[in-house]
Amino acid sequence: MKFKKFISALLITAMSGALLVGCGGTTSTNTGTDSGTATENSSTANTSNKGISIRLFNGKIEIDEPLKAYAEAYTQKTGVEVVVESIGGGADIGATLKGYLAAGNMPDMFVIGGEGDYNIWKDYMEDLSNEPWVQDTDVAYTSPEGKVVAFPYAVEGYGLTYNKDLLDKAGIDPAKLTNFNAYKDAFEKLDSMKDELGIVAVTSMAAEAGQMWWSVANHNFGSYLSTGVENGDTKYIDMLKKGEIDRDRMTQYAKFVKLLFDYADKNTLISGTYDDQLALWAQGKTVFVHQGNWIDPSLPSYNVTFNMGIAPLAFMEQDTDGILADAPSWWAVYNGGKNIQACKDFLNSLASTEEGAKCLVQDCGMISPFKSTTTQPTAPLATDLMKWVQAGKTYPWYWAKMPDGFAMNNLGPIFESFAKGDVDVNGFVDLMENAIGTLK
Structure with missing residues (x-):
């Protein structure tokens, strides 16, 4: 590409x-x-x-x-x-x-x-x-x-940003977080060690549609559109513009989103702001935060000293070892x-x-x-991002090609309902299919 x-x-x-x-x-x-x-x-x-x-x-x-x-x-x-x-x-x-x-x-x-x-x-x-x-x-x-x-x-690049010190303490190698099952096993282990690690949840996510639609309906949904595809392959964003989805792929994506939501701090997930989400992770209360290297300038205000990096939004069962950068x-x-x-x-x-x-x-x-x-960059996540792009392990931001307002008005509320437990995996996929179908 x-x-x-x-x-x-x-x-x-x-x-x-x-x-x-x-x-x-x-x-x-x-x-x-x-x-x-x-x-x-x-x-x-x-x-x-x-x-x-x-x-x-x-x-x-x-x-x-x-x-x-x-x-x-x-x-x-x-x-x-x-x-x-x-x-x-x-x-x-x-x-x-x-x-x-x-x-x-x-x-x-x-x-x-x-x-x-x-x-x-x-x-x-x-x-x-x-x-x-x-x-x-x-x-x-x-x-x-x-x-x-x-x-x-x-x-910029993003995925699941992690606290490497906590992963090391739990004996988890972030380099192996490249598929759904690897994340599932890691999350279960981390959840069982919450007291030992001093965390309140495994992930820091925020899905309230009013303020955080961009995080889930743009950034997270972007993984459905580009993760695991050949660079330059616009198949899934092209399908979306025609009002179509790949239901099997969307179902696997939905399972991954549910995993992230299930292991998230519930208050932050449902009603938290960007600042709430970042503070929870920066204070060492979660292992992962769903953000990218743009949080670098905010880290000094939290006196963050732990090591960190960015892991892929690897939602599929097969390995997809890359992050979204553009x-x-x-x-x-x-x-x-x-x-x-x-x-x-x-x-x-x-x-x-x-x-x-x-x-x-x-x-x-x-x-x-x-x-x-x-x-030369000195910020920790920008430095980590450069390793990904140097290795050629990146996917483009095809979510930026969605119609104006579609993520905020059509997809954001679906993610919020999913986070609240109003719908299950199949219900989420149905809602996504119906919303995207309006683009026909």
Whole structure:
């Protein structure tokens, strides 16, 4: 797959020298207060840019603080004010953005999450095909007509993130968690050792549809769409778009979801927020948390000291030794804005300068999508993720190709009902089949 080849090449470059490289919370707006260096050129602000202000609508609340710090430093260097507005968690990003458009308050740059968002916003997106960073990445968002219309700022990966110290204590090798039965045996053993391990549950999951639909109906369901298939094989997402499911595959997937739910902390599962879910695991109260490397920036606030890694969402009986890794979302430039060139310059600074790489890789804890980046990640899960992509053990994020609002409005409530025990495995499969059938 093109994406995997790019990531592998990126990592080989990193290994030979300096290494390269969702979301909880509410909403935060301003330019930040931390100082730093945002560009390699000019030591003082360009006075000709005074009065220019651009606004970035960011969908990853967990990178809000370092992104604002970079924006503030960029303002000091260039004279261009960069206002970062971050939103995340269970917030309806699409609805907020539509409200801005209706009110004539569109941000200069805005986040899109994939094909569904593109189909809504394609008429409002500036063509970025001639930007210098385009030739430096293979994961820019490209329209069906071949135009690059959105900026990739990260590569992320997820599965079941684990506390390795607890697995070691239980005598469980995370490298062997590559099929349904291996997880079943591991969960049963861990559950029997709860007192010895000091945990309240095996997994930290959250499936409340109002806030956590994205975690289960996007991220977890993404494993049904891509786990175990050849890279580039879009069979299951293509079936979904036609209103069809593979019932046998969906049934096996449902059994795995039930396993995760059965061994989860029930309060967190049914009514917990992203912060509740993360805190439970970060405090050593569960062995697994259903999140990815985007939690890296939050870990210092919990004083996490244990070793960790990411294991596959291996829901099938046969081995599927890979995690889901891809560009999580993209930033588009609003083509009706007054300062389009200033937006392009800002994005180019993130892509092409050492300071931009430091912001994305080290401060935000992500893997850079740009081939020329040589900045090495220090965050534990980003470092672990790189091992997966270096080994070529990744699957793409086909869930991002689902229709706009489908995960939140159609699939999220089904996962919540399953978590509450309102339906069994067959009932879950029936509901999923009926929901997906509406896409015919």
